[in-house]
Amino acid sequence: xxxxxxxxxxxxxxxxxxxxxxxxxxxxxxxxxxxxxxxxxxxxxxxxxxxxxxxxxxxxxxxxxxxxxxxxxxxxxxxxxxxxxxxxxxxxxxxxxxxxxxxxxxxxxxxxxxxxxxxxxxxxxxxxxxxxxxxxxxxxxxxxxxxxxxxxxxxxxxxxxxxxxxxxxxxxxxxxxxxxxxxxxxxxx
Amino acid sequence: xxxxxxxxxxxxxxxxxxxxxxxxxxxxxxxxxxxxxxxxxxxxxxxxxxxxxxxxxxxxxxxxxxxxxxxxxxxxxxxxxxxxxxxxxxxxxxxxxxxxxxxxxxxxxxxxxxxxxxxxxxxxxxxxxxxxxxxxxxxxxxxxxxxxxxxxxxxxxxxxxxxxxxxxxxxxxxxxxxxxxxxxxxxxxxxxxxxxxxxxxxxxxxxxxxxxxxxxxxxxxxxxxxxxxxxxxxxxxxxxxxxxxxxxxxxxxxxxxxxxxxxxx
Numbered sequence: 001x002x003x004x005x006x007x008x009x010x011x012x013x014x015x016x017x018x019x020x021x022x023x024x025x026x027x028x029x030x031x032x033x034x035x036x037x038x039x040x041x042x043x044x045x046x047x048x049x050x051x052x053x054x055x056x057x058x059x060x061x062x063x064x065x066x067x068x069x070x071x072x073x074x075x076x077x078x079x080x081x082x083x084x085x086x087x088x089x090x091x092x093x094x095x096x097x098x099x100x101x102x103x104x105x106x107x108x109x110x111x112x113x114x115x116x117x118x119x120x121x122x123x124x125x126x127x128x129x130x131x132x133x134x135x136x137x138x139x140x141x142x143x144x145x146x147x148x149x150x151x152x153x154x155x156x157x158x159x160x161x162x163x164x165x166x167x168x169x170x171x172x173x174x175x176x177x178x179x180x181x182x183x184x185x186x187x188x189x
Numbered sequence: 190x191x192x193x194x195x196x197x198x199x200x201x202x203x204x205x206x207x208x209x210x211x212x213x214x215x216x217x218x219x220x221x222x223x224x225x226x227x228x229x230x231x232x233x234x235x236x237x238x239x240x241x242x243x244x245x246x247x248x249x250x251x252x253x254x255x256x257x258x259x260x261x262x263x264x265x266x267x268x269x270x271x272x273x274x275x276x277x278x279x280x281x282x283x284x285x286x287x288x289x290x291x292x293x294x295x296x297x298x299x300x301x302x303x304x305x306x307x308x309x310x311x312x313x314x315x316x317x318x319x320x321x322x323x324x325x326x327x328x329x330x331x332x333x334x335x336x337x338x339x340x341x342x343x344x345x346x347x348x349x350x351x352x353x354x355x356x357x358x359x360x361x362x363x364x365x366x367x368x369x370x371x372x373x374x375x376x377x378x379x380x381x382x383x384x385x386x387x388x389x390x391x392x393x394x395x396x397x398x399x400x401x402x403x404x405x406x407x408x409x410x411x412x413x414x415x416x417x418x419x420x421x422x423x424x425x426x427x428x429x430x431x432x433x434x435x436x437x438x439x440x441x442x443x444x445x446x447x448x449x450x451x452x453x454x
Contacts, residue, residue: 017335020225021411024218032212039210049213056217057224123194123202124209146200147207174199181194 008072016063023063027056030073033148034080040143041084041136051087055080074150074157081140081158088136130180138173145170222413230404230416299340301333314339316433318364323452324349327362336409338365343439350440352421360439360449361420366410367434369396369427374405387426387443390451395428397443407434426450 008029014022034055039048059079066075112120131139137159144150144158155170156163194202304310310318313332318339320327327341341362345351349359374384374396382400389395398405402425404418410432419425421438426446428435435453437446 014335018333019335020222020413020415023225024222027218027221028216031217035213035217036210045211045214049215049217052213053217053220053224056221057228060221060225061228120202120205123198124206127194127199127202128206142203143207146203147210149207178194178196178199181199 009069012063012066012072013068015060016066023060026072026076030076031056033073034076036147037077037080037140037143038084040139040147041081042088043132047087047091048084051084052080055083058083071154071157074154077144077150077158078160085136126181126184127177130177130184133180134173134176137169138176141166141170141173142177226414226416230418299329299331299342301331301338301340304330304332304339306330310339314364316364316366319435319453320362321437321449321452322454323449324360324362336365338363352423352438352440354421354423358421360437360441363417363420363436363438364433365417366432367407367415368429368432369434370406370408370414371396374407374427385443387447389428389447391430391453393428393430395426395447395450397446398425398427399443400424 008026011022011026015026031052034052035045035048038051038055039045042048042051055076059076062079066072131142134142141155141159144155150158152166153163155166159166159169161169302313304313307318307320307327307330310330310332313334314337316337318330318341320341324343324346328344329342331340331342332338333340341364342358343349343360343362344357346359352358355361371386382398382402385397385399387395387397402419402423404416405425405427406414406416407427407429409415417436419436419438421440423438423440424443424446426437426443426449428450435450437450439446439449441449
């Protein structure tokens with residue numbers, strides 16, 4: 001579930017009472033998660049950072065409406081995702097998946113042989129391209145589950161859907177992703 | 190990718206991508222803090238994110254609804270006639286008349302907890318709250334705690350005009366942790382406002398904002414630049430001493446403000 005729910009709640013309460021620096025701690029705690037969420041929607045890392053900044057700003061001014069005791073993380077991600085969606089709509093284009101974001105960074109996985117590493121890299125590239133062809137909602141549900149390891153309850157809050165809907169939505173999204181990868185594989189073969 | 194990805198391969202590859210996705214290249218907090226400060230400095234209606242194009246039809250619709258409600262409700266029209274003292278209004282006698290509320294305290298409120306004395310405000314604020322002997326004891330003292338800010342309210346005082354924007358208030362003194370920075374002050378004042386550095390008898394430099402000042406920027410105790418909004422939107426004297434920034438708002442001349450500020454004990 002939450003990393004440190006009690007502390008989040010304390011920081012949120014302090015921020016609600018005007019302690020800007022307490023909010024700064026929340027920003028630093030969740031900026032990576034927020035930027036990745038925005039990135040999954042915008043597909044451009046610069047734009048994702050900008051959307052995350054605006055999302056954090058909007059969330060700050062919405063703190064008065066934040067329900068005491070609710071988890072902060074999914075609430076924030078929902079605001080950031082909306083911000084990123086608005087930007088993408090305003091730009092009027094499909095997201096372009098910037099492969100370098102996921103490729104440049106070593107994962108620390110040194111157990112693979114050079115061949116295995118090359119194969120894994122090829123798979124990542126392949127899956128990223130397929131992800132870029134998915135609908136925004138499908139991409140987001142996959143990202144929340146596999147990129148950010150959100151629990152089902154958190155995913156439901158972040159997506160603004162009922163908990164029972166999350167499982168079916170995720171399996172549908174994975175099914176579509178599998179169809180695309182299968183189509184690409186047979187096209188390549 | 191010649192071969193098909195198995196289910197577990199697909200899930201493993203997705204998790205693998207997740208571990209490689211980077212966060213932001215730089216810490217976002219300084220930029221977010223600046224955006225928060227910028228948005229705070231805007232008037233409340235612009236924080237709603239509604240532009241003029243959105244607001245105009247809403248305002249027009251409201252006017253139409255109000256006019257229609259007025260015209261279509263006979264009771265309302267009759268009540269209006271009664272209020273205006275037009276013919277047709279009836280007079281009822283009642284046994285007692287309600288005590289009128291003093292308008293000064295009803296119309297103006299200040300944020301924070303009311304402190305009974307300077308000593309109590311000092312204890313709550315965690316720093317020595319000071320007041321000018323030139324104005325006598327404050328009528329009311331309020332202490333906000335996050336962030337800490339003390340407001341001393343002076344209602345009518347002989348020789349001091351009452352503010353036009355806050356009924357019944359002659360002067361306000363606000364004390365908070367922070368310091369002033371002349372270049373930042375100079376940049377942030379709007380058109381129609383002048384900034385002048387003036388010496389206090391204590392040797393400290395004060396800044397006189399005259400014209401139509403509405404806000405200024407200061408450096409808080411953590412070194413961050415923060416906006417501060419003026420309540421009276423009139424002439425203001427600012428100075429800092431010992432890590433505390435003092436703000437005096439009153440409709441007085443510069444020399445009178447300096448005299449009041451020099452009487453701080």
